[in-house]
Amino acid sequence: MAVERSLLEVNNLETGFRFGEVYHNAVDGVSLTLKNNEILAIVGESGCGKSTLATSIMGLHDPKNTQIKGEVLYKDLNLLDLNEKLYNRIRGNDIGMIFQDPLGSLNPLMTIFNQISESLEYHSDLNEEQRKERVLELLNQVGIPRPEMIMKAYPHELSGGMRQRVVIAIALANKPPIIIADEPTTALDVTIQAQILDLMVDIQDETGSGIILITHDLGVVAETADRVAVMYAGQVVEEATVEELFANPLHPYTRSLLNSIPHELEADDDELHVIHGTVPSLQKLPRKGCRFAPRIPWIKEEAHEEDPVLHEVSPNHKVRCTCWKHFHFEGEEK
Amino acid sequence: MGFIEVKDLKVHYPIRGGVLNTIQDYVKAVDGINLSIESGKTYGLVGESGSGKTTIGKTIIGLEKATSGDIYYEDQLVTNRARSRQKKYAAYNKDVQMIFQDATSSMNPKKRILDVVAEPMRNYFDYTPEEVKRKVVDLLEIVGMNAEAMYKYPHEFSGGQRQRIGVARAVASDPKLIIADEPTSALDLSVQAQVLNFMRRIQKEYNLSYLFISHDLGVVQHMSDDIAIMHKGRFVEQGSKNAVYNNPQHIYTKRLLSAIPDMDPTTRAAHKVERQRVEAEYDAQETEYYDPDGRVYDLQEFGDNHLVALKPEEPNASLQNEKVKTGGER
Structure with a gap:
């Protein structure tokens, strides 16, 4: 197989929010690549910067209050240099986005047909008849029953799962090579979640597009992703293929997270693993040293790097800082 | 036999319509369920959204009215009596408490944590202000928070801390049953672990029963002894x-x-x-x-x-x- 060119390349991206006169980075030096035909999961807890990363790639930030540095390379273009008009040609056409709350991303006053066709109108020269055909095709693709009827319905007439399917149909309308999905199943019941995830994997198989899947749910990651980047406090702390990450997690944060998943109790006094302390707020975040160090105070200071970078520990597996080599859970021997 | 017995509970909501706004049909939110709660045990109630699991919890504590069926508390019939404020139901009111999903909206933003946690005590016990304060400190300690938290307001805490305060408040009246409605659904994984650990510790300490309502099967499996799966208002x-x-x-x-x-x-x-x-x-x-x-x-x-x-x-x-x-x- 030839060396695949990456579809999207994020280089050293920094997104800072303004607090008075200072900018604090919510995304702090993230570099990622998305390949064709791949689902890249970005996982982390609230406030780690995963959604900010997505909205930065899509150029959805208000330039008055945010400062974005770095590069987002797509087809030899740095998206961050584009003006609003050019960006609008990319959004929806080259990059589709799926948001968490389907009701919030649909217009309550427009029929399903009009919502999907809007994006086609803007990006393609299909006529009314062709657009109708394409909308029907899309609704079939996302598994909506009776598409001719649903086309004329309004969002409030559909169930949560159906609405999310419509949102996915909109994202797919122009066959974008890249899809960014921000917590696409968080608001849904487990059975519906399973259907939507299956749908996304099927679509990805069919179209060969690259998907960036943002989620806090490790189960969703295990079910769908090809590669995973774990984020903590604005940085990627570990990146690996999904099999590698679950079989051989290395960074203390990844290991702690996997350990706090509720499981069946073996003994009566069995307790879930709790990560010491709390996530620091943006303003108080230490910008030097290992950001996870305050949460594992029993690990010696020498174990951490002064300025931690991502190290490639094996092919397809990168870990930030050196503390993972010395890490053990509190009260456990190394 | 449990100390709380729920027998053939039904909660139906009328759907009104037509010219005269007459009752056309009913939404059967809960349609004939039986539940027996023994002390010291955790009962998991699982179902998808709209299955009626929250309605069961709310009806037991008296926030919803039962259409038919009986709820017995230590052999005393208490159906739809919880809000009657009669003295003979005081023990029932004291012994059944609730933890809500959204801790922020379940606390008065203008009250200090001392008053939030002390309210159930002031309702049911005759403690002196010093005793109340001491007990609040004890309760906060049980959920892993220090005494200074007493003089702060709810907005000064993180989501996980607020949920722990919610747990402390529910325990304040020394109850026998706590109805926990999705207590960790809004929390991150590592914070959820902390709240669940505290809930289990408190259970052992006070010999509490939990009615643990959740859509998350993993959490319910972790917490429960017995489980009921709900669909369309029935088990x-x-x-x-x-x-x-x-x-x-x-x-x-x-x-x-x-x-x-x-x-x-x-x-x-x-x-x-x-x-x-x-x-x-x-x-x-x-x-x-x-x-x-x-x-x-x-x-x-x-x-x-x-x-x-x-x-x-x-x-x-x-x-x-x-x-x-x-x-x-x-």
């Missing part, structure tokens, strides 16, 4: 955690369990095949498990501490052996 399966998780009989339970994401990416393909097989079986066998009106059948004894809502006349064995063809359609 489809009820019994010990082990029986329901490891030997599910009702097709809805199987469907729900197979939809839980698998934490092992290497068995992903097999898990997907199995999930889609169960999904097809669910679609094909709906008439076997639901009556012609789409109602869940009555629960039947299936094994030791294991009840399943199966079709009455059908013998159980034939149901299990029946092979279902997987349809081509989704």
Whole structure:
């Protein structure tokens, strides 16, 4: 197989929010690549910067209050240099986005047909008849029953799962090579979640597009992703293929997270693993040293790097800082 | 026999319409459930959104009115009496407390934590201000917070801390049963772990019972002794955690369990095949498990501490052996 060119390349991206006169980075030096035909999961807890990363790639930030540095390379273009008009040609056409709350991303006053066709109108020269055909095709693709009827319905007439399917149909309308999905199943019941995830994997198989899947749910990651980047406090702390990450997690944060998943109790006094302390707020975040160090105070200071970078520990597996080599859970021997 | 017995509870909401705004039909949010709560045990109530699980919790504590059915508290009939403010129901009010999903909106933003946590004590006990303060400090300590927290306001805490304060408040009146409605659904994984750990510690210390309402099967499995799976306002399966998780009989339970994401990416393909097989079986066998009106059948004894809502006349064995063809359609 030839060396695949990456579809999207994020280089050293920094997104800072303004607090008075200072900018604090919510995304702090993230570099990622998305390949064709791949689902890249970005996982982390609230406030780690995963959604900010997505909205930065899509150029959805208000330039008055945010400062974005770095590069987002797509087809030899740095998206961050584009003006609003050019960006609008990319959004929806080259990059589709799926948001968490389907009701919030649909217009309550427009029929399903009009919502999907809007994006086609803007990006393609299909006529009314062709657009109708394409909308029907899309609704079939996302598994909506009776598409001719649903086309004329309004969002409030559909169930949560159906609405999310419509949102996915909109994202797919122009066959974008890249899809960014921000917590696409968080608001849904487990059975519906399973259907939507299956749908996304099927679509990805069919179209060969690259998907960036943002989620806090490790189960969703295990079910769908090809590669995973774990984020903590604005940085990627570990990146690996999904099999590698679950079989051989290395960074203390990844290991702690996997350990706090509720499981069946073996003994009566069995307790879930709790990560010491709390996530620091943006303003108080230490910008030097290992950001996870305050949460594992029993690990010696020498174990951490002064300025931690991502190290490639094996092919397809990168870990930030050196503390993972010395890490053990509190009260456990190394 | 449990200290709380719920018998054939029904909560129906009328749907009004037509010219004269007459009652056209009912939404059967809860439609005939039985529950017996023993002390020191945790009862998990699982179901998808709209299945009626929250309504059960709210009806037991008296925030919703039961349409019919009885709730007994230590052999005293207390259905729809919780808000009557009569002295004879005071013990019931004191002994049943609740933890809400959204801790922020369940606390008065203008009250200090001292007053938030002390309110149930002031309602039911005659403590002096010093005693109240000392007890609040004790309670905060149990949920891993220090005494300074007392003089702060709810907005000064993180989501996980607020939920722990919610737990401390629920324990303040020294209750026997705490109804926990999705207590950790809004929390991050590592914070959730902390709240669940505290809840279990408190349970042991006070010999509490929990009615643990959640849509998250993993959390319920972690917390519960007994589990009831709800669908369309009725229990489809009820019994010990082990029986329901490891030997599910009702097709809805199987469907729900197979939809839980698998934490092992290497068995992903097999898990997907199995999930889609169960999904097809669910679609094909709906008439076997639901009556012609789409109602869940009555629960039947299936094994030791294991009840399943199966079709009455059908013998159980034939149901299990029946092979279902997987349809081509989704």
